[in-house]
Amino acid sequence: LGTPQSVRGALIAVEGLDRAGKSTQCARLVENLQKQGRNVLHLRFPDRSTPIGKMIDSYLKGESQLDDHAIHLLFSANRWEVASNIKSAIAAGTDVVIDRYYYSGVVYSSAKEIPNLTVEWASWPEVGLPRCDICLFLSISAKEAGQRGGYGSEKYELREMQDRVGKLFRELVDNSQEDLVVIDAGKKVEEVERIILEKVGESLKRISGGTTLREVT
Ligand code: Z5A
Ligand code: MG
Numbered sequence: 224l225g226t227p228q229s230v231r232g233a234l235i236a237v238e239g240l241d242r243a244g245k246s247t248q249c250a251r252l253v254e255n256l257q258k259q260g261r262n263v264l265h266l267r268f269p270d271r272s273t274p275i276g277k278m279i280d281s282y283l284k285g286e287s288q289l290d291d292h293a294i295h296l297l298f299s300a301n302r303w304e305v306a307s308n309i310k311s312a313i314a315a316g317t318d319v320v321i322d323r324y325y326y327s328g329v330v331y332s333s334a335k336e337i338p339n340l341t342v343e344w345a346s347w348p349e350v351g352l353p354r355c356d357i358c359l360f361l362s363i364s365a366k367e368a369g370q371r372g373g374y375g376s377e378k379y380e381l382r383e384m385q386d387r388v389g390k391l392f393r394e395l396v397d398n399s400q401e402d403l404v405v406i407d408a409g410k411k412v413e414e415v416e417r418i419i420l421e422k423v424g425e426s427l428k429r430i431s432g433g434t435t436l437r438e439v440t
Contacts, residue, residue, distance in 0.1 A: 239361035242368040267322035299348035361408035
């Protein structure tokens with residue numbers, strides 16, 4: 224049982240607007256893959272437990288102020304600090320499931336509409352990170368997402384910001400050459416879970432056929 228050593232693990236990211244159901248679906252996906260006898264590493268960004276993550280947490284809660292470029296680079300650094308762990312897990316045959324990844328990094332910062340903090344500028348620090356084999360984009364309108372328990376009090380949890388984030392996510396999905404799969408996140412939890420498992424299954428099949436882990440370009 225388990226994944227043969229010769230087959231690498233898969234890098235799976237789950238993205239989308241606030242309240243799209245990313246954390247709910249990541250937990251279910253991890254459990255489903257484990258039931259199949261696979262080893263899984265479950266990560267999330269921001270990872271608020273590291274020193275960099277603590278700075279991000281404090282910023283999001285409004286407890287500290289940071290320049291928009293500086294916080295952008297911290298979000299990216301928070302990914303870079305685990306990049307080598309991701310690579311070694313994948314090489315050892317472990318699947319890595321990530322709750323938000325570089326797409327969130329690019330989209331949220333550029334949605335702030337700060338002069339020169341463009342999508343292009345925001346994308347550069349992500350170049351070289353392990354690229355996902357599949358990114359499940361949970362698609363939901365900001366209005367519908369806002370109805371799910373309402374927004375909290377963190378920095379970006381404002382309707383106007385969420386609308387801009389939604390628009391940028393859609394542009395990214397349209398222009399991306401990555402393995403981005405759009406999933407209707409307005410469906411029932413179980414239905415979204417089923418579709419995700421089906422899409423991930425297809426990706427796992429491609430990987431067992433011998434595709435290598437790529438880097439963000
Ligand atoms: N950010 C950034 O700026 N730059 C970066 O590089 C990164 C992130 C990585 C914190 O992220 C902020 O950081 C975020 C982006 C920014 N800003 N904002 N705003 P976070 O990941 O820590 O955020 P979070 O606190 O985990 O919330 P979330 O991700 O927005 O929620 P979610 O994970 O997508 O949803 P959920 O917790 O699974 O579900 C939300 C509720 O909906 C819950 O009550 C569920 O029971 C319910 N739910 C879930 N699925 C369904 C369905 N299908 N139907 C009905 N109800 C559902
Ligand atoms: Mg979440």
